[in-house]
Structure formats: structure tokens, C-alpha cells
Amino acid sequence: xxxxxxxxxxxxxxxxxxxxxxxxxxxxxxxxxxxxxxxxxxxxxxxxxxxxxxxxxxxxxxxxxxxxxxxxxxxxxxxxxxxxxxxxxxxxxxxxxxxxxxxxxxxxxxxx
Amino acid sequence: xxxxxxxxxxxxxxxxxxxxxxxxxxxxxxxxxxxxxxxxxxxxxxxxxxxxxxxxxxxxxxxxxxxxxxxxxxxxxxxxxxxxxxxxxxxxxxxxxxxxxxxxxxxxxxxxx
Numbered sequence: 001x002x003x004x005x006x007x008x009x010x011x012x013x014x015x016x017x018x019x020x021x022x023x024x025x026x027x028x029x030x031x032x033x034x035x036x037x038x039x040x041x042x043x044x045x046x047x048x049x050x051x052x053x054x055x056x057x058x059x060x061x062x063x064x065x066x067x068x069x070x071x072x073x074x075x076x077x078x079x080x081x082x083x084x085x086x087x088x089x090x091x092x093x094x095x096x097x098x099x100x101x102x103x104x105x106x107x108x109x110x111x112x
Numbered sequence: 113x114x115x116x117x118x119x120x121x122x123x124x125x126x127x128x129x130x131x132x133x134x135x136x137x138x139x140x141x142x143x144x145x146x147x148x149x150x151x152x153x154x155x156x157x158x159x160x161x162x163x164x165x166x167x168x169x170x171x172x173x174x175x176x177x178x179x180x181x182x183x184x185x186x187x188x189x190x191x192x193x194x195x196x197x198x199x200x201x202x203x204x205x206x207x208x209x210x211x212x213x214x215x216x217x218x219x220x221x222x223x224x225x
Binding site: 004006031033040041042043045048050056058088090092097098100101102103104105106108 | 121144146148153154155156157158161201203205207210211212213215216217218
């Protein structure tokens with residue numbers, strides 16, 4: 001079955017540590033996206049990539065980094081520079097924006 | 113600057129009645145609109161979409177209406193069911209080359225039995 005997989009589902013991190021969230025898709029979609037959801041804030045775009053080896057900053061990129069070495073994979077690193085990293089993180093992919101996104105099931109990151 | 117606005121953070125409806133979720137947009141370039149439904153701790157799932165060449169699109173209990181002159185769209189759910197309780201996001205794009213969807217902040221719908 002084609003889909004988009006985020007792992008892990010829950011992640012705990014100590015303050016000051018970097019952590020990488022995984023996102024893999026087997027839908028053959030060119031575009032991939034990372035969003036963050038906080039209560040009352042909706043979905044805020046962190047980074048997106050239209051093609052391998054290229055990515056653009058979204059609205060809240062500070063404190064995050066990404067790579068796109070393979071079409072299937074778009075990992076997100078939450079660095080120690082991110083001031084409020086505790087949130088629900090969503091990865092999505094798309095063959096074309098007008099067809100909408102397919103979302104993963106999300107990763108809940110908690111800083112302890 | 114919010115280009116897609118969902119002004120009601122929450123909505124409560126009785127089971128069997130109609131739910132109407134509203135969405136306004138400011139960018140006149142938008143010509144394609146989508147609704148997503150999201151349960152807690154899960155990713156959003158696509159619900160229904162509409163192109164600006166139409167003013168209505170129906171899929172079972174879900175109907176989306178588009179009023180281009182008012183830059184307003186609404187999602188109607190009839191009849192509402194308890195399983196419809198979720199957060200609903202409105203999103204917009206334009207056919208000229210949007211690289212990403214622009215989302216509203218969402219409306220939390222609660223359908224009471």
C-alpha cells in the first residue's frame with residue numbers, strides 16, 4: 001500500500017539536544033512538506049521541498065533543518081536553537097498541489 | 113498576514129442537524145480550495161475540494177459552496193454525526209503554480225449525541 005510514514009509516533013528529547021524526525025513516502029510524489037501544529041495555531045509550514053536536493057524555508061524555519069537526498073525521504077532535524085520544540089509535527093507529500101496533500105500520522109515531540 | 117481565515121475556532125452541533133463551517137480568503141489568485149478533517153494525534157485527511165469554475169461540489173453528506181465575489185466558502189455536513197467531531201481545515205491554492213497549500217487555522221467541530 002502506498003503511503004507516508006512518520007516515525008516515531010512519540011519522541012522525548014532533553015533540552016539542548018538535536019533530534020531528527022523521519023518521514024518516508026512511497027507514493028512517488030515529488031513534493032514534501034513539514035508542518036507543525038500547536039493548539040490554536042493551525043498548521044504552520046516549516047520547510048518544503050519540490051525536488052530532490054532542493055528545499056525552501058516555510059513560515060517558521062528558524063531552529064529547524066532538513067535534507068532531501070532521496071525522493072522518498074525528507075527528514076526534519078529539530079535543533080537546540082528551536083526555542084519551543086514541543087509540538088505535533090506533520091509531514092506531507094504531494095504529486096501536485098491542486099491534488100492536495102497526503103499527510104503522515106504525525107510525531108509528537110516533547111522536550112523534557 | 114492570514115490569507116485564509118477560519119474565524120470560528122469551534123462549533124457545536126446536535127447530531128442529525130446541519131453543521132456549517134466557514135472559510136474566508138483574501139488572495140484573489142486562489143482558484144482551488146480543499147477541506148481537510150483532522151482527528152487528535154492523527155494526520156489530516158482530505159475531505160472535499162472545489163475549483164473556482166464551480167460554486168458547489170457535493171460528496172455524500174458533505175457539500176462545499178464557493179462564493180467568489182465574497183471570497184467565501186463553506187462546508188455543509190448534513191446530517192451531522194458524532195464521528196464528524198474533528199478539526200476541519202480549509203486550504204487554498206492557485207492553478208498558476210502554487211508550491212504549497214495555504215491553510216486556515218481550523219475549526220473544531222463537536223457533534224453532540
